Amino acid sequence: MVKRILLLMVFLCIFSDGVLAATAGTTSPTNVVVDFDSTYYDSNLRPGDSGILNLAIENTGGFRADDVEVYIPSTGVVSVDKKFYIGRVDPEQSKTVPVVVRVKEGAKTGLTAINVRISYDGFKYDGTSVNNLLTTWDVPLRIYGNPLFQLNPEKTTYYKDTLGDLVLEGTLRSSVEDLEATLSSDCLTVIGSSRKYIGDIEEGDDFTLGYQIKPSAEGACMVSLKIDYTDESGTSASRNMSFGLNVESAGIDFKVLNVSYEPTGPGETVELKMGLKNYGAAAADDVTASLTLSEPFVPVDTAEKHIGTVESGEDVQTEFEISISWDAEIQTYAIPLTIDYTVGGTSYTDEKSIGLDVSGQVILEVINVDQERGSLRIEVANIGTRAAEGVKATVKTSDLGNRTFDRSTQSTDEAWENRASQRQSNPVSMLSGRGMVRPSGGARQSTSDSGTSAYAQTGSQEIVSYKSDIKPTKQTTFTFDTTVSGPFTLTLEYAGLNGERVTQVETFNLGGGSSTAMSSFTGSSNRNSGSGLAALLMKAVIVLVVVVGGYKLYKRRKKK
Known part of the structure; x- marks a missing residue:
């Protein structure tokens, strides 16, 4: 009986050792890699640009990694030459290192790579420690073509509630295809489509973008322009640009010019002639001039005259026929003049006063x-x-x-x-x-x-x-x-x-x-x-x- 028990214990020991050996044989060694799914650049880089490479390092092995160190040398295209000490990275753990990357001037557009070297101490599958392990990875980098968009607004001053034409004149230093531009702003409305398709532009060619806009607020107005295109390497790219506009008030300033009439007195009818000039910088639409007549004046035909559109700097003439009652006092009367007009669909009113001398005539x-x-x-x-x-x-x-x-x-x-x-x-x-x-x-x-x-x-x-x-x-x-x-x-x-x-x-x-x-x-x-x-x-x-x-x-x- 004792012999049987001893034999059973020996068998169990031998079996457990086999199980442990089998278990130790299935554990993966330490493995530190670049996590490409989590590695990215913060912006598209062009020749002369600098950006941030967010480099993700991950331990995919079953044992920890100690003294992890990352070294990125410079190349003929990219300047980095940095060494980063990360330390310990446990199994299935990932750490991200921000790396400043600068693309050299004169770099060719297209795809290149940044070399990443990772050194660390780890373990083999059987748990045996191994020092100074080294892995090398190439992180892709696309150097985008630099079309050097130069866009200049033809004018920068516009008027509130007034339709105006925003014209952008552009120049490219390299060819692009399928160029599109989208205009947006919080302080103006684009009349019509804000997205303009321009097409293919050859290097050195000029192009023009035109939008009809209606500013909604006075002051500085920031406008954003997003440009989408395909560069010379066939890569789709986009670029955001912004510029400021100066938005002023409606800009309409009517002045009364050349008021004239024949000497008149009580019981007579006078033809009152006057000129109106728009000294503002915008056109006034649907202009109407009205006289507010009270005793002793009565309009012969009408006290309201429709003039229409008065352009900036334009002067127009209008006249009113007024009858004066017999009991009018001999004096100079002030007659209110109201000028109504619209700018960009918004109505405005301007109040003036016209003097009429009812002094009579001596005959x-x-x-x-x-x-x-x-x-x-x-x-x-x-x-x-x-x-x-x-x-x-x-x-x-x-x-x-x-x-x-x-x-x-x-x-x-x-x-x-x-x-x-x-x-x-x-x-x-x-x-x-x-x-x-x-x-x-x-x-x-x-x-x-x-x-x-x-x-x-x-x-x-x-x-x-x-x-x-x-x-x-x-x-x-x-x-x-x-x-x-x-x-x-x-x-x-x-x-x-x-x-x-x-x-x-x-x-x-x-x-x-x-x-x-x-x-x-x-x-x-x-x-x-x-x-x-x-x-x-x-x-x-x-x-x-x-x-x-x-x-x-x-x-x-x-x-x-």
Whole structure:
């Protein structure tokens, strides 16, 4: 029995040794390799470029590796020449080493390799240690062709909400095929397709990319351009480029130019003309000019004028016909002008103001000339719409009637100076309507107590009379202390706009108590036969007065 037990124990020992030997024979030795699945470059490298090779080292054996060291020598294409100590790497463990790789200038494009040498201490399959093991690996490196894309925007300033053409001019130093470009940005919208296919470009050829863009925000706008192509080695590649654009406001600046209209007043219709110029750098579309009219103004046709598109630097003309009510005050009115337009589909409004001077017109008409009791009476009517201020009437003739003064000892010059000093001391008398006589020749006078004077005429004489004003649609009479026979001239002078003196002259011929006009107005006075209903009514009054006056003269002659 004991023998059987001893034999069984010997058998078990022999069997266990066999099992252990069999087990030890199936363990793989230490094996440190390059893990190509985990090894990669951070970018495409071209001649002259530098990049990072993320080199993954893995122990695929069943025993650990000690004192692992990686050495990468330089080549004629790539500069590295680095040694990296990794240390221990356990079975199935991987470690990554970042390696700076620089492709030399002048390197040929295409596929090359980086040599990786790994040294370590490991174990054989039976567990026996082995030192200074060395493995060598070639890590592929593709050197991409360097087309040297040079892209320059034709212009860099654009306007918010305004469509513009972005043109990129490009040059290549090496040939590419199937060139495509895709534009993108967060601050603009590409109208149409953002992807442009250009095709094959030969070395040295120029090409142009064009996009229609609409910026959405003011300020600096960064634009990205991705370029996809196939280089000379047949490898597909891509390149990202970026550039900045300057986006400004819409850039529209309308100015009002050359506002013009004829002098106007209450009850009249005026044609208001003006020019608009776009001083901005962008075109304005669907431009409309509108006047905001209130009392005393009413548009004759419309207060809104559609102009259309106004290009940068362009000026346009527009006009409005406005009716002015009879009760309008004599003053300058500010009329609001609104300019509406669109830029890139966005609407804008610009507010302006136009000045319209409703000062009226002075139209003086001589409605009657009469002589009675040694006085010359001239009736003048203002058929205009503005008062004639500071009216001076001057009668000039070469044949005045006889007159006398109070003092028999005064010469003509002395009498004139005396009368002039009296009028200066009493300004009111200057506006009394009575005429002053001053000889323009060297005449002498004799006087009597009757207050009349007789002149020995040696030249023409002037008689002056004043009125403070003649209101619109009113008439007044200028009286001159003289009698006239034959031709004489009447000069009417009054204050015009801006303080300027306006003069109008008429010539008459008196004979036998009647008057006949010989010529029309001359000088700076302007007439407007169609100046409104007031002019028509006043002319009717003038005709009536002339008829009645003529009838009275006729009856007076008949009695004589």
